[in-house]
Amino acid sequence: MREDVMNQEDTHTVSWSKAFSAALRIVVISLVWYVVGIAIIAFGAAGAVSSAISNPSLLLNPLSFLSSIGVAIAALVIGVTITSLGTLATLLKYSAELTADEVKAKQTGEPTTRLASTTKTCPRCGTPAVSREAAYCGHCGSKF
Ligand SMILES: [Zn+2]
Numbered sequence: 395m396r397e398d399v400m401n402q403e404d405t406h407t408v409s410w411s412k413a414f415s416a417a418l419r420i421v422v423i424s425l426v427w428y429v430v431g432i433a434i435i436a437f438g439a440a441g442a443v444s445s446a447i448s449n450p451s452l453l454l455n456p457l458s459f460l461s462s463i464g465v466a467i468a469a470l471v472i473g474v475t476i477t478s479l480g481t482l483a484t485l486l487k488y489s490a491e492l493t494a495d496e497v498k499a500k501q502t503g504e505p506t507t508r509l510a511s512t513t514k515t516c517p518r519c520g521t522p523a524v525s526r527e528a529a530y531c532g533h534c535g536s537k538f
C-alpha cells in the first residue's frame with residue numbers, strides 16, 4: 395500500500411519534468427516557426443515597398459498597384475499560415491510523444507521502480523544487492 399503511493403508520486407514527478415521539457419521544446423520550435431513566418435511576411439512587404447519606391451509610377455497604375463499589394467497580402471497569408479500551422483503541429487507532435495512516453499513508462503517502468511525501491515544496498519561499499527534475498531554483497535562480500 396505504502397509502496398503504491400510512493401510509485402504514484404514518482405510517476406507524477408516524472409510527468410511534470412517531462413511536461414516542462416516538452417513545453418520548453420514546443421516554445422523553442424514555435425519561436426522558429428514565428429521567425430520563419432515573420433521573415434516571409436517581412437520579405438513580401440519589403441518586396442512590395444521596394445518595388446513602389448523604385449518605381450513610384452507603379453502606384454498610379456491600379457493594376458500594378460493591386461498586384462504589389464497582392465504580393466504583400468499573399469506573403470502575409472503564407473506567413474501567418476506557416477506560423478499557426480507550424481506552432482499547432484509542434485504542439486500536437488510533442489503532446490502526442492509525451493503521452494506515448496507516459497504510456498511506455500507506465501508499462502515498462504513500473505516494475506523496475508518497484509524493484510529499485512526495495513533493493514538493498516551494501517552498507518560498506520554501496521553496491522546494490524544482486525537480489526532481494528542476497529545475504530552478502532556481490533562486490534565486497536560484506537554481510538547485509
Ligand atoms: Zn559491498
